[in-house]
Amino acid sequence: MLIVKAGGGRDLNWDGLAADLLEARTREQVVVIHGGNAVRDDLAVRLNIPVKRVISPSGVSSVYTDKEALDVFMMAYPGLASTEIVARLRRAGLDAVGLSGVDGGLWRAKAKREIPVREGDKTKLLRGNLTGRVDSVDVRLLGILLEAGYLPVVCAPALDEEGMIVNADNDIAAAVTAVSLGALAMVFLFEAPGFLAEPNDPGSRVAEIPAAEIEARLSEARGGMTKKLIAVSRALAGGVRRIYFGDGRTAHPLRDALAGRGTTFR
């Protein structure tokens, strides 16, 4: 089984990805997990609800989610992004079914109602955060859909321990999903040629990263890349054998990534 995590950037080549998915599905079962950041950010601007980014004491950037931001998230991810992606994949001949982590209780997250954030030299505790980290997956619904020949297309939000809707990181959720399904391969597609030793230099792509090197590479990572590396660590530790980063903007993003044209983890 193959898990494909496709980023939510504007330039992801979904038509190329659809063609690659048709090919991949002749070999194995596939689950697609997708983002929706570009749609979310556009909508937040139009609604005049700025996306509130915060920095954790360890330097990881994330989004603070109050009720207003969660509403925007739901409009963007399971609303606009998922519906358009599912329709597009269906037109390409894939029998796609869109799900959020809420459906069938798929993604269960540990709520982080209070988060420590760095403000200048100080650390502050921010309350009322509607975010969680997906730590378990009810794979029953995915199993039924895969068995019936459907292509599940999944995105956040998730449900927390009390059944409340929470924003959740799609990369971590993808890793936990891959481990829960016993998938042997994972691909992360985004708007860069792979893992970059110098975040702003597209020429600094690292072709291979052994598992033992991931920790050291964390210091080179910026923004969303940090969470992707954490997701890779978790997936490798959980038994996923082959993980690939790839450029989602090429003519054949999935095929290229699987051929090692991005970054390969072992």
Added chain:
Amino acid sequence: MLIVKAGGGRDLNWDGLAADLLEARTREQVVVIHGGNAVRDDLAVRLNIPVKRVISPSGVSSVYTDKEALDVFMMAYPGLASTEIVARLRRAGLDAVGLSGVDGGLWRAKAKREIPVREGDKTKLLRGNLTGRVDSVDVRLLGILLEAGYLPVVCAPALDEEGMIVNADNDIAAAVTAVSLGALAMVFLFEAPGFLAEPNDPGSRVAEIPAAEIEARLSEARGGMTKKLIAVSRALAGGVRRIYFGDGRTAHPLRDALAGRGTTFR
């Protein structure tokens, strides 16, 4: 099998409905179909995209859907409305799965790209309309979910003949779904005590309407009620035996409707 169509009004009592659904599911399989008008109208105001209502030459009110309006529709229906309804039903103990008509190719609509509209005394042809009328249902996905014990929770949009996303009336879609699934009973819940002989007089509820009288009642109907009566006609003609209108705002909306406290069609 029972099909419950719950309107998209602000005052629908979803917690009461959830309790009734738990009870109903001990007797038979249930599919929920829901609207999202209140969420859609709010969002349209916030985005400064007025909902464009048009009147057909025969006097039926509907919404003209350009790309901008379709985006708002997707944000509101499968986005915010569906995700919150599914989470709420799950908290009540129902194993709900949200689907739009796009998922699994569930709702296939006949596109109405051009619609005749009445403007004063004249009839004009409006182009670029992204609306369709659901005329066939691929029940395979619903069957699989019902068989596995899930509660499907469905809303528009649908896909047209070319696989493009189109807005679609949920009442008509509910009727076609009921017929396709061979459901014997249907309930429409909304923000009124039932079918009203005088649309503005809540005291004018009609307790029973025989099938032969529906055509005559169409002249009394206003706004969304017209489409509900058309949906009832179609469902009865397709073999649905018992159809109920009921007040979605009571403590037990579904139980009350099934007990004939709204309007019963035979």
